[in-house]
Amino acid sequence: MGNCCAAPADPERKKKARRKKKEKRPNPFSIDYNRGPGPVLVVLRKPTGRDIGSRYELGQVLGRGEFGVTYLCTDKATGEHLACKSISKKKLRTAVDIEDVRREVEIMRHLPAHPNIVKLKDTYEDDGAVHLVMELCEGGELFDRIVARGHYTERAAAAVTRTIIEVIQVCHKHGVMHRDLKPENFLFGNKKENAPLKAIDFGLSVFFRPGDCFTEIVGSPYYMAPEVLKRNYGPEVDVWSAGVILYILLCGVPPFWAESEQGVAQAILRSVIDFKREPWPKVSDSAKDLVRHMLDPDPKQRFTAQQVIDHSWLQNATKAPNVNLGETVRARLQQFSVMNKFKKKALRVVAEYLSVEEVADIKDMFEKMDINKNGKITFEELKFGLRKLGHQIPDADVQILMEAADVDGTGTLDYGEFVAVSIHLRKIGNDEHLHKAFSYFDQNKSGYIEIEELRDSLVDDLGTNHEEVINAIIHDVDTDKDGRISYEEFTAMMKAGTDWRKASRQYSRERFSSLSSKLLKDGSLQL
Numbered sequence: 095m096g097n098c099c100a101a102p103a104d105p106e107r108k109k110k111a112r113r114k115k116k117e118k119r120p121n122p123f124s125i126d127y128n129r130g131p132g133p134v135l136v137v138l139r140k141p142t143g144r145d146i147g148s149r150y151e152l153g154q155v156l157g158r159g160e161f162g163v164t165y166l167c168t169d170k171a172t173g174e175h176l177a178c179k180s181i182s183k184k185k186l187r188t189a190v191d192i193e194d195v196r197r198e199v200e201i202m203r204h205l206p207a208h209p210n211i212v213k214l215k216d217t218y219e220d221d222g223a224v225h226l227v228m229e230l231c232e233g234g235e236l237f238d239r240i241v242a243r244g245h246y247t248e249r250a251a252a253a254v255t256r257t258i259i260e261v262i263q264v265c266h267k268h269g270v271m272h273r274d275l276k277p278e279n280f281l282f283g284n285k286k287e288n289a290p291l292k293a294i295d296f297g298l299s300v301f302f303r304p305g306d307c308f309t310e311i312v313g314s315p316y317y318m319a320p321e322v323l324k325r326n327y328g329p330e331v332d333v334w335s336a337g338v339i340l341y342i343l344l345c346g347v348p349p350f351w352a353e354s355e356q357g358v359a360q361a362i363l364r365s366v367i368d369f370k371r372e373p374w375p376k377v378s379d380s381a382k383d384l385v386r387h388m389l390d391p392d393p394k395q396r397f398t399a400q401q402v403i404d405h406s407w408l409q410n411a412t413k414a415p416n417v418n419l420g421e422t423v424r425a426r427l428q429q430f431s432v433m434n435k436f437k438k439k440a441l442r443v444v445a446e447y448l449s450v451e452e453v454a455d456i457k458d459m460f461e462k463m464d465i466n467k468n469g470k471i472t473f474e475e476l477k478f479g480l481r482k483l484g485h486q487i488p489d490a491d492v493q494i495l496m497e498a499a500d501v502d503g504t505g506t507l508d509y510g511e512f513v514a515v516s517i518h519l520r521k522i523g524n525d526e527h528l529h530k531a532f533s534y535f536d537q538n539k540s541g542y543i544e545i546e547e548l549r550d551s552l553v554d555d556l557g558t559n560h561e562e563v564i565n566a567i568i569h570d571v572d573t574d575k576d577g578r579i580s581y582e583e584f585t586a587m588m589k590a591g592t593d594w595r596k597a598s599r600q601y602s603r604e605r606f607s608s609l610s611s612k613l614l615k616d617g618s619l620q621l
Contacts (some may be wrong), residue, residue: 233282
C-alpha cells in the first residue's frame with residue numbers, strides 16, 4: 095500500500111528542478127553578483143547629488159577613455175561651460191577599479207585650489223554612472239602642441255617645466271604622489287599662446303606618508319623612473335617624469351626610447367642620457383645640468399621639486415635662449431617628410447578603408463581649408479587653415495609639411511594626400527586596414543610583396559631615380575634580406591617612426607608590469 099500523504103508526481107516541477115540544477119551559478123566574488131537587483135554598487139562616499147540633469151546639461155562628446163566619456167557640460171543656472179567625465183559603472187569590473195575612481199575624487203577634493211590643477215566642481219552618482227564635473231580646458235594637450243611645434247625654445251620649455259614642477263610641489267606638500275605625469279595629462283585652459291597649463295588626470299595618484307614604499311607598476315613606460323620597474327619607489331618618481339618631459343620639450347624625442355617594451359625598460363635602467371645629437375649642442379649647459387639632476391637614477395640623489403625650482407635655469411627662465419633649436423628637430427618631428435614613397439602610398443591605400451566615423455573630421459577639415467572649393471589645398475590655404483584651427487606653425491614648417499604630403503608634386507594637396515598625412519599624424523589604422531593595404535600591393539597573393547609588384551604599384555610616384563628608390567625601400571623594409579617584403583615587415587614599417595608618441599598613449603601598464611617581472615626573474619634588472 096502506498097503512502098497516502100505523498101503528493102502526486104508533478105512532471106513540470108521535475109523539469110524545472112533539472113533546469114535549475116544545470117544553470118551555471120555566478121561567481122560570488124564578482125561585482126555583478128554582489129550588486130543584486132537594483133542599484134547596490136555605490137562608488138562615491140559623498141556625491142553632490144544623484145541627478146546631474148537637475149543642474150547641468152550634457153552636450154557634445156569631448157573625448158573617450160577606458161572607463162567613460164567626457165562631455166561638454168553647461169551649468170543651467172549660469173551658462174558656464176564645463177567638462178563632465180561620466181564613468182560607466184558597467185566598466186568598473188573589479189574592486190580595484192572602484193577604488194581608483196573613489197581615490198581620484200578624494201585626491202582632487204583634497205588638493206587645494208591651484209591655477210595649474212583642474213578644479214573639480216561637482217560629483218553626481220546615479221544607477222548607471224559616476225559623473226565628475228570639472229572646469230573646461232579648451233586649449234588642447236601639451237602633447238599635441240609638442241607634436242605640432244616639434245620642439246620648444248628654452249624659454250618656453252622653462253615656463254612649462256616650472257608649471258609642472260609647481261604642480262608636483264603642491265601634490266607632494268599635501269601627501270599626494272601623481273605617478274602618471276606625461277604631456278597628455280596636461281591641458282591648456284584656452285587656445286591662446288599664453289594659456290594656463292593645467293594637470294587634469296589623477297586617476298593613478300595615491301596618498302603617501304614620508305617613508306612609504308610602493309611596489310605597483312603604474313604609469314606610462316617612457317616616463318617611468320627606474321625604481322618603478324624595480325618595484326620600490328616613492329614620490330621622487332614624479333620629478334623623474336618631469337625630467338623626461340623637459341628632455342622631450344627641448345629635443346622632441348624621449349631620452350629612453352626603443353622599438354620594444356624590453357628595450358624601453360632596459361634603456362630606463364641604463365639611464366644614459368644622450369646630449370650629443372642635435373639639437374643638444376645648441377642647448378645651454380644650464381638646461382642640460384637640470385635635466386641630469388632630474389634624471390638621476392638614484393632617487394636619493396635626484397633633485398626634489400624645490401631644488402628644481404631653485405635651479406639657475408628656471409630662476410633665470412626669462413633670460414633663457416628664445417631661439418629655434420635647429421632644423422634637425424623639425425625634420426625629426428615632421429617624419430612624414432622623410433617617409434619613403436612606399437609608406438606614403440600605403441597610407442593612401444589605408445585611407446580608402448577608413449570608416450565614415452574615422453574619416454569624418456578629416457573630411458570636414460579638408461573642406462574648411464579648401465576655400466576655393468576646387469578639391470585642392472594650396473600652401474596659403476593650408477597655412478591659413480592650420481592657424482584657424484589654433485596651430486601656430488611657422489611658415490617654414492608648413493612648407494615642409496606641404497612638400498612632404500604633396501606626393502605627386504603638383505604644388506597642391508588633393509583629398510587623398512591630405513587624408514594620408516592626417517592618418518600619419520593621428521596614427522589612425524588597425525590590423526584590418528593594414529591587411530587590406532598589404533593585399534593591394536601583393537598582387538599575385540603570394541603572401542609577399544615582390545620587387546616587381548612594388549615597382550608596378552609605385553610607378554606613378556617614382557621619379558627618374560626609380561631603381562635607386564626601390565632599392566632603398568627594399569634595403570630598409572626587407573629586414574630578413576630575402577628580397578621580398580612579408581606582412582610582418584610591412585606592418586613593422588607602417589608602425590615604425592614616431593611610435594613612441596602612439597605608445598605613450600596606448601601602452602598597457604599590465605604588459606609592462608609583467609615585462610618587468612620577467613626581467614627581474616632572468617636577472618636583466620639589477621636591484
